[in-house]
Amino acid sequence: MVPVPAPKQRVVLGSLLLTPGRVVPAGELVDRLWGETPPDGARATLRNYVMRLRRALGDTGADLIVTRPEGYLAAVDENQVDLHQFQRSMRRAREFADSGDLDQAGALIETSLGLWRGDPLLDLPSDKLHAEVVPVLVERRLAALELRFDLDLRRGLHQELVGELGELVIAHPLRERFWAQRMLALYRSGRQAEALEEYRALSQVLAEELGIDPSEPVRQLHQQILAGDPKLTLPDKYSATPQHGAPPVPRQLPAAPTWFAGREEELTQLTAAMDDETGMAVIALVGAGGIGKTCLALHWAHRNLHRFPDGQLFVDLRGFSPDGQPMCSATAVRGFLDALGVAAARVPTDPHAGEALLRSLLATRRMLLVLDNAADTAQLVPLLPGGSSCTVLVTSRDQLIGLAAGHNARRLPVEVLTGSEGRTLLASRLGRERVSAEPAAVAQLLLHCAGLPLALTIVAGRAQEHADCPLATVAEELRDATNRLGVLDEGDPAASVRAVLSWSVADLTTDQLTVLSLLALAPGADISLSAAAALTGLPPAQARRCLRTLERVSLLRQQVYGRYRMHDLIRLYAAEQPLQPQQRDEALLRLVEHYTHTAFAADRVLNPHRDPITAVAPADSNDLVDRHTAMTWFEQEHQHLLAAQQLAARQGWHELVWQLAWATDTFHQQRGLRHEELATWLAGATSAQHLGDTAAESTACRFLGSAHARLGSHAEAVTHLGRALALAVQAGDPRLQAHAHHSLAIAEEICGDDHLAREHAVRALEMFQQHGPAVYQARSLSEVGWLSARLGEYDRARSACEDALELFQRHNHRAGQADTQDSLGFIAHSTGRYDDAVHHYEQALGLCRALGFTYGEAQTLERLGHTHTALGNHERARTAWRQAVELYQAQQRSRQVDIVQRELDQLEAVTAVPEPRG
Numbered sequence: 001m002v003p004v005p006a007p008k009q010r011v012v013l014g015s016l017l018l019t020p021g022r023v024v025p026a027g028e029l030v031d032r033l034w035g036e037t038p039p040d041g042a043r044a045t046l047r048n049y050v051m052r053l054r055r056a057l058g059d060t061g062a063d064l065i066v067t068r069p070e071g072y073l074a075a076v077d078e079n080q081v082d083l084h085q086f087q088r089s090m091r092r093a094r095e096f097a098d099s100g101d102l103d104q105a106g107a108l109i110e111t112s113l114g115l116w117r118g119d120p121l122l123d124l125p126s127d128k129l130h131a132e133v134v135p136v137l138v139e140r141r142l143a144a145l146e147l148r149f150d151l152d153l154r155r156g157l158h159q160e161l162v163g164e165l166g167e168l169v170i171a172h173p174l175r176e177r178f179w180a181q182r183m184l185a186l187y188r189s190g191r192q193a194e195a196l197e198e199y200r201a202l203s204q205v206l207a208e209e210l211g212i213d214p215s216e217p218v219r220q221l222h223q224q225i226l227a228g229d230p231k232l233t234l235p236d237k238y239s240a241t242p243q244h245g246a247p248p249v250p251r252q253l254p255a256a257p258t259w260f261a262g263r264e265e266e267l268t269q270l271t272a273a274m275d276d277e278t279g280m281a282v283i284a285l286v287g288a289g290g291i292g293k294t295c296l297a298l299h300w301a302h303r304n305l306h307r308f309p310d311g312q313l314f315v316d317l318r319g320f321s322p323d324g325q326p327m328c329s330a331t332a333v334r335g336f337l338d339a340l341g342v343a344a345a346r347v348p349t350d351p352h353a354g355e356a357l358l359r360s361l362l363a364t365r366r367m368l369l370v371l372d373n374a375a376d377t378a379q380l381v382p383l384l385p386g387g388s389s390c391t392v393l394v395t396s397r398d399q400l401i402g403l404a405a406g407h408n409a410r411r412l413p414v415e416v417l418t419g420s421e422g423r424t425l426l427a428s429r430l431g432r433e434r435v436s437a438e439p440a441a442v443a444q445l446l447l448h449c450a451g452l453p454l455a456l457t458i459v460a461g462r463a464q465e466h467a468d469c470p471l472a473t474v475a476e477e478l479r480d481a482t483n484r485l486g487v488l489d490e491g492d493p494a495a496s497v498r499a500v501l502s503w504s505v506a507d508l509t510t511d512q513l514t515v516l517s518l519l520a521l522a523p524g525a526d527i528s529l530s531a532a533a534a535l536t537g538l539p540p541a542q543a544r545r546c547l548r549t550l551e552r553v554s555l556l557r558q559q560v561y562g563r564y565r566m567h568d569l570i571r572l573y574a575a576e577q578p579l580q581p582q583q584r585d586e587a588l589l590r591l592v593e594h595y596t597h598t599a600f601a602a603d604r605v606l607n608p609h610r611d612p613i614t615a616v617a618p619a620d621s622n623d624l625v626d627r628h629t630a631m632t633w634f635e636q637e638h639q640h641l642l643a644a645q646q647l648a649a650r651q652g653w654h655e656l657v658w659q660l661a662w663a664t665d666t667f668h669q670q671r672g673l674r675h676e677e678l679a680t681w682l683a684g685a686t687s688a689q690h691l692g693d694t695a696a697e698s699t700a701c702r703f704l705g706s707a708h709a710r711l712g713s714h715a716e717a718v719t720h721l722g723r724a725l726a727l728a729v730q731a732g733d734p735r736l737q738a739h740a741h742h743s744l745a746i747a748e749e750i751c752g753d754d755h756l757a758r759e760h761a762v763r764a765l766e767m768f769q770q771h772g773p774a775v776y777q778a779r780s781l782s783e784v785g786w787l788s789a790r791l792g793e794y795d796r797a798r799s800a801c802e803d804a805l806e807l808f809q810r811h812n813h814r815a816g817q818a819d820t821q822d823s824l825g826f827i828a829h830s831t832g833r834y835d836d837a838v839h840h841y842e843q844a845l846g847l848c849r850a851l852g853f854t855y856g857e858a859q860t861l862e863r864l865g866h867t868h869t870a871l872g873n874h875e876r877a878r879t880a881w882r883q884a885v886e887l888y889q890a891q892q893r894s895r896q897v898d899i900v901q902r903e904l905d906q907l908e909a910v911t912a913v914p915e916p917r918g
Contacts, residue, residue, distance in 0.1 A: 008033060009053040012046070016065065016074035018083065025071040048908060083137070086112045090144055102151050106306045109148045114268060116141060142175065149181045152306060158188040160305045163256040167428075169198075173205045180218050187225050187232060195225050250339040252314040253370065256302035257295040259428050259457065262421025266412060270300045273410040274307075274391055282384065282407055284394040287414035288554040288567055289320060289500040290454030293395035294372050296414060301368060301393065308391070310365035313339055315383075319375030320397050320503040322493050326375035329382040333358050336369075336383070351382070359386035368393065377402035397504055397554040413557070416451025416567065425453065429460035434471070444475035448484060450568035455488050455497055462490075485572055501573045504553050513577055515546045516555060518587050519566060520574035523643030526565040531640070534594035535587050563636070588647060595637065595644040596656050598624070599663035605630035606851075607666040609775040609813050611735065613659065613699065631852045634667040642676065645683055654687035658700050661685075665703055670815075672855030672891035678707040685720070698727035698736050702743050709747035717747040738767035738776070745783055749790070758787040778807035778816055786823045789830065797827050818847035822860045829867050837867045858887035862900055869907070878907055 015032050016024055030042045039045070050072060054065050066075045089112040096105035145168070152161055165182035172178060179202040186195035199214070199222045206212050213219070224232055266285075274281045285293045301312065313336050319326045330351040337347050337354065340361050348354045362369075362385040374380050374396040380403060384392060394400065394409070403409040417425065423442060427435045435442050449455035463474050477487045489496040505513060515536050519527065522535055533543040547564055550556040555574075556564045566574065602624050603610070624630045634641075645660040661684025668677035681704040688700035705720030721744045728736035741764035748757035765780035785800030801823045808816035825840035841864040848857035861884035868877035881904045888896040 009049050009056065012049050012053055012072075013065075013074075016072060017076070020074045020076045020084070023068045023071050023073045027071075029071065086115050086140070086144075090140075090147075093144075093147065097147065097151060102155050103306065103309075106148065106151050106155070109144055109151070110271070110304070112144055113141070113148070114271065142172065146177050146181070149178075153181060153184055153188075155306060157305050158185040159251070160253075160256070160302045161185045162189060162191075163258060164302065166258075167260075169202075174209060176202065176206075176215055176218050179214075180221050183218075183221060183225060184232065192225060192228070196222070199225075248339070248341045249309075249311040250313055251311060252339060253301055253312045253368075254298060254314065256298055259425060259460070260295060260299050261425035261428055262417055263292075263296055263299070266296055266414060267300055267303070269412055270296075270393075271304070273412065274304075280385055280388050280390055280392065282392045282394065282403065282409035284396065284400045284403055284409050284411045285414050286396055286399050286411055286554065288452075288557075288570060289397055289504050290452050290497055290569075291414050291416065291554075292453035293414050295453065297370055297372065297393050297395050301370060304368075308366055308368040310367045312368040312370065314370045314372065316372045317374045317379055319373045319379065320506075321373065322499070322503065326379055329379055330354060332371075332383055337361070355382045358383070362390050363387040364389055366390070371395070374398065374400070376400070377406070381407070399552050399554065401552070417453060417456070418451065419446055422446045422449065422451055422456055425456050426460050429457075429464055430471075434463075438471040441471035441475045445471065445478065448475065448478035449488075452497070452567065452569055454495075454500060455569060458488050458490055458495055458497070461495070481572060485569065485576070488569075497569055498573060498576075501570060504555055507553075508549075512546055512549055514579070515543075516550055516574045517577040517579050518584075519550075519556070519564070520571045520577075521584060521588060522591060523647050524640035526559070526563040527640070528563055528636070530598075531591060531594055531637075532564065535591040537587065537590060585651070588651065589653065592644045592648050592651075592653060592656050592660075595641055596660050596663060598633070599637075599641055599660060602630040602633050603663045603666050606634075606670070607815070609773070609811065610666070611739075613662050613696070627851060631667070634664070638664075638667070638676075642680065645680060649683050649687065654690045657687035658684040658691070658696060661700065661703070670851065670853045670855065672858070672887075672893065674707065674710050674891075678704075678711060681707050694727050694731040695733060695736060698724045698731060698733075698740070701727065702736075702740050705747065706743045709743075709750050712750070714747065714751045717750075718744070721747055734767055734771040735776075738764045738772055738780075741767065742776075742780055742783065745787070749787060754787050754790045758784060758791065761787055774807050775811050775813045775816065778804045778811070778813065778820075781807070782816060782820045782823060785820070786826075789823060789827045794827050794831050798824070801827065814847050814851055815853065818844045818851065818853060818856055818860075821847065822856065822863070825860070825867070826863060829863065829870070834867050834871050838864065838871070841867065854887050855891060858884045858891070858893075858896070861887070862896070865900070865903065874907060874910070878904065881907070 011033055012029055015029055026043055026046060029046055030038050033046065033049075034042060050065060050067070057064055064075055066073050089108050093105045093108035093112065096102075096108065149161055149165065152158075162182065162185050165178055165185060168178045169175075169182055179198060183195040183198045186192075186198065199218070202214055202218070206214060214222070223229075270283060273283045285297055287293055305312070315327070315332045315335060317327045317332060333351070333354045334347060336358055338344075340358075342357070342361070348357060364387060367385075367390045369383065369385070369390060369392045371380055371383055371392060371394045374394055376396075376398050377400055380394060380400075384407060392409075394403070400409065400411060404411050423435065423446065426442060426445065445456075445459055449459060459474060459478070463469060463471060478484050485498040489498055493499040505516070508516070515532075515538070518536050519532065522531070527535070529540060529544055529547065532547060533540045536543055536546070538546065547556060551558065551564065555570055556566055559565050604612075605624050605627060624633060641660060641664055645657055648654075648656040648660065661680040664680055665677065667673075668680070681700060685697070685700040685704045688697040691697075701720045702724035705717045705722075705724060708714075708720060709717035721740060725737060725740035725744070728740050741760045745757045745760035745764060748754075748760060761780055761783040765777065765784055768776040768780050781800050781804035785797045785804060787797075788794075788800060789797035801820050805817060805820045805824070808814075808820060821840045821844035825837045825844060828834070828837035828840055841860050844860045845857060845864070848854070848860060861880045865877045865880040865884065868874070868880060881900050884900050885897055885904070888900065
């Protein structure tokens with residue numbers, strides 16, 4: 001995967017792509033990067049940016065970004081740059097418009113506007129570029145929109161444009177052409193009074209903002225509207241009224257949604273799905289109730305009316321409605337026949353004959369059929385045209401798998417709005433000023449509505465009705481999750497999240513509804529099949545069938561295959577469904593036990609040489625067969641394991657709390673998750689103390705102390721480790737005592753007291769030699785060797801590490817081998833044997849990567865970089881340090897990132913590319 005260039009590098013790339021094939025002087029790039037006061041050495045820094053940009057672009061980077069004596073150029077074809085595609089397409093559109101081919105011109109404009117994705121140059125942090133280029137680009141887009149509206153008005157699409165132009169005059173109140181187009185669209189729609197009101201509104205805006213009157217063309221249009229000038233009427237060939245007995249052109253679409261935001265990706269996919277089809281396009285928008293499927297369908301339909309000159313049919317099939325009775329397909333067919341001008345006497349009484357007549361009438365027409373709120377595939381099939389000229393747009397909470405399989409339908413899942421889309425929706429209703437004035441409250445509204453358009457619309461409507469009410473007050477009403485659905489209820493079923501969701505569960509069986517309610521209790525954002533089976537107490541096959549049913553009606557979704565996720569508001573609704581307290585507690589206990597048992601089994605795969613704790617019941621899964629599957633399971637379930645431990649602590653299931661801490665410890669250490677390690681052992685130590693089990697409490701205190709040590713909290717580490725040792729002595733367990741000494745050695749090493757650390761390591765070694773298995777002897781030997789190396793006693797260090805490595809290899813303890821090879825590399829480097837050091841470090845890296853031990857890998861890479869530098873291998877040192885930085889960043893180890901980055905910066909300064917002449 002090609003890395004995303006850094007911000008400054010993107011400025012360079014964006015500057016070059018604005019004029020591909022033209023050399024951009026280095027001075028101009030410096031000006032765009034830093035403005036009038038560039039830093040010292042700006043040109044040298046620019047060269048480094050170019051060098052890194054080429055590297056980020058991969059193997060072709062050097063060919064794409066070319067150095068010239070006077071600067072740099074982007075050696076790419078204009079056809080590869082969306083800006084130039086846009087400009088070329090618009091030139092052709094104007095040519096077609098001038099020649100009178102309005103359909104071809106309109107199609108080219110749609111293609112051009114489809115290249116836009118939000119604000120131009122949004123991710124380029126350059127004030128200079130934004131000041132010089134963005135206004136020009138915005139103007140080109142607005143000009144394209146104006147041309148599109150002119151063409152649509154000439155084609156008789158005035159009714160469809162009224163809503164969209166209304167949004168644009170709000171967004172661009174000083175752009176008179178949008179106002180004029182809206183006035184004409186209203187007038188041609190028979191709304192002369194509203195057209196005149198628009199002129200008065202424009203006059204007021206211009207007077208208040210600029211102190212001027214509308215321009216002469218707008219004033220002339222105003223007079224024509226006043227006089228009812230026949231010149232404003234469309235020619236007959238573009239009129240929507242049937243001429244000379246022609247068949248009617250139905251325009252059944254409801255009005256375009258007044259408030260609409262975002263969905264650019266979905267709109268693009270809709271258009272692409274239609275364009276890709278050589279025959280009839282059937283496109284299904286599927287998703288949860290209140291997700292905005294109908295609004296999306298209508299918005300797209302109104303934007304694409306020019307594609308359907310023979311009209312549009314619309315029907316609400318009432319698949320998920322308050323009365324729970326979906327519309328009969330025959331009723332929908334009859335409605336379509338009426339709209340197509342079929343006299344009542346000619347409508348067949350046989351449903352199949354009616355369907356055949358509908359297919360005949362649609363066979364050659366270019367029409368759009370919007371089949372809204374479908375119950376299932378069976379309801380839709382009788383309404384599908386038989387020819388290839390129509391487009392069918394379906395919305396449903398059902399996933400319509402049969403429609404995709406049997407009728408080649410494209411399924412487009414409709415997801416929640418992103419944060420920026422939700423904020424835009426609120427701003428469109430409440431005004432940008434009000435939304436900008438309370439950013440914290442808006443963030444809370446977005447959080448509590450969880451991207452559900454229906455919820456955001458309800459909240460916006462309430463805030464709009466009470467303009468004097470702070471948004472913070474509205475957000476506070478939503479804070480309490482137990483009452484959130486009540487707040488999102490306006491008393492109208494169509495404006496109540498709870499009511500809309502109730503229609504989705506109306507056809508569920510009692511058992512399915514119980515499963516939905518139990519899933520709402522599960523901690524974590526999603527759940528696996530095995531965890532869901534444990535939670536519900538069902539066999540996996542039966543649980544899978546139930547989950548599929550819930551997914552089919554969009555109450556669950558698999559954003560990642562095999563993991564089932566529930567929307568936050570659906571979860572609240574499901575949690576309201578009745579459950580007995582005992583039923584609830586038993587389900588949660590089964591789930592926590594499942595996580596504990598499986599984590600124990602996965603940990604045994606990752607660390608088979610570890611001393612086991614008190615027997616834990618076996619996992620109910622045989623899938624954890626190797627390190628990869630065990631590590632993958634931990635990565636997928638990590639947040640759920642943390643949440644399960646917190647749940648167990650609240651419930652007072654203390655044995656499960658400390659066992660979960662133990663079972664996740666290897667994963668935390670190998671991934672370098674220090675804060676998570678500390679949090680789990682804080683809970684684990686507390687629960688172990690509740691149990692009154694001395695050995696368990698000693699173990700928990702030892703791991704808690706080690707976690708504090710790794711975070712640099714030395715006093716807390718020594719306190720807990722000292723208690724662990726005292727409890728081990730009290731329990732009379734020499735192996736626990738040895739473990740405590742080993743952990744104290746590591747804690748003292750981190751603190752910097754290598755002499756005291758080695759004393760503990762030697763004591764641990766002596767006790768393990770008497771009471772412990774060979775791998776623990778090897779571990780202590782390795783620690784003695786490492787500490788001896790830190791103390792400068794390299795012969796003793798090498799001997800101890802070599803003995804440890806031999807033991808680790810004999811018992812196939814790869815984690816111990818990795819740690820010891822790293823120590824041997826350090827010893828070799830410290831004694832000037834750099835080639836040997838590289839060999840040991842590479843052995844350690846191979847083992848760490850095979851084990852998924854990312855923290856150890858980062859440490860070894862950091863040390864390997866120093867060895868390569870000592871050998872003069874600067875490029876290898878650079879590669880090692882960059883990889884180390886990435887790993888440390890992923891582990892949020894900012895101090896180590898800063899240390900290694902300084903080494904990289906110094907290396908870059910030494911090996912900087914010479915400045916181009918000119």
